[in-house]
Amino acid sequence: MQDIIILEEVYKIYTMGEVEVAALNGVSLTIRKGEFVAIMGASGSGKSTLMNILGCLDSPTKGRYCLEGLEVSRFSKNELAEIRNKKLGFVFQSFNLLSRTTVVENIELPLIYSKRISKREVDNIYQIMQTLGLGGFQTHYPNQLSGGQQQRVAIARAIINNPALLLADEPTGNLDSATSADVMNVLCDLNHKIGITIVLVTHETDIARYARRVIVLKDGKVLSDTPSTIPLSQISCETTP
Ligand SMILES: Nc1ncnc2c1ncn2[C@@H]1O[C@H](COP(=O)(O)OP(=O)(O)O)[C@@H](O)[C@H]1O
Numbered sequence: 176m177q178d179i180i181i182l183e184e185v186y187k188i189y190t191m192g193e194v195e196v197a198a199l200n201g202v203s204l205t206i207r208k209g210e211f212v213a214i215m216g217a218s219g220s221g222k223s224t225l226m227n228i229l230g231c232l233d234s235p236t237k238g239r240y241c242l243e244g245l246e247v248s249r250f251s252k253n254e255l256a257e258i259r260n261k262k263l264g265f266v267f268q269s270f271n272l273l274s275r276t277t278v279v280e281n282i283e284l285p286l287i288y289s290k291r292i293s294k295r296e297v298d299n300i301y302q303i304m305q306t307l308g309l310g311g312f313q314t315h316y317p318n319q320l321s322g323g324q325q326q327r328v329a330i331a332r333a334i335i336n337n338p339a340l341l342l343a344d345e346p347t348g349n350l351d352s353a354t355s356a357d358v359m360n361v362l363c364d365l366n367h368k369i370g371i372t373i374v375l376v377t378h379e380t381d382i383a384r385y386a387r388r389v390i391v392l393k394d395g396k397v398l399s400d401t402p403s404t405i406p407l408s409q410i411s412c413e414t415t416p
Pocket residue numbers: 189190191196197198216217218219220221222223224225
């Protein structure tokens with residue numbers, strides 16, 4: 176398997192007046208193509224800072240970040256924006272759908288940004304909607320959908336550009352536990368069947384167990400990095416025969 180993410184001694188230092196806060200304090204890790212990784216840790220441990228760097232929304236103060244062989248830690252803001260559009264998909268706790276825009280228009284948004292809307296792309300939207308159980312909801316508006324359905328739309332939007340990496344920051348934070356399980360099964364399936372690489376932040380062990388590997392942060396450092404202890408067969412995510 177190919178390395179998709181390589182972090183070498185990454186630091187993110189925030190200066191607040193006289194005080195320096197090391198939100199990331201020398202993080203080194205490698206994530207391979209096709210992995211499903213959960214990032215855990217107490218509030219303030221650096222999870223969001225790490226996700227912002229992985230998602231090319233921010234650059235490290237010090238250290239190296241290579242994404243699919245590109246040393247993105249040296250990239251300018253404009254270059255990072257291009258990488259985000261080409262290589263990354265994002266799913267957030269609060270869905271972030273456009274409310275006056277239909278389901279299908281929300282999903283095709285990244286294609287419009289990257290000027291890639293062709294017949295083939297339109298077919299792909301319908302394919303993805305079917306896969307995510309959203310068939311028949313094309314012309315609905317987000318407020319006509321349940322929370323779980325809205326998050327499925329957000330996931331569809333995140334994968335429409337065929338990203339190298341899907342980043343999800345507390346994607347089940349606004350959902351009840353049954354709907355959370357449902358959304359996690361969707362992510363699990365995308366990882367398992369299509370092989371999408373996923374990095375997910377959660378503070379819930381029940382959610383982290385869907386991942387194959389769990390990285391725990393503490394004070395901006397990696398405290399532990401272990402394979403998930405739950406066998407895939409015990410998770411309701413369907414396994415291929
Ligand atoms: N923009 C910022 N300016 C100053 N300090 C920040 C900023 N963002 C995060 N921090 C600090 O960095 C540390 C890690 O924050 P964060 O990555 O948000 O943690 P988590 O997501 O695990 O709760 C915290 O101490 C936080 O206060």
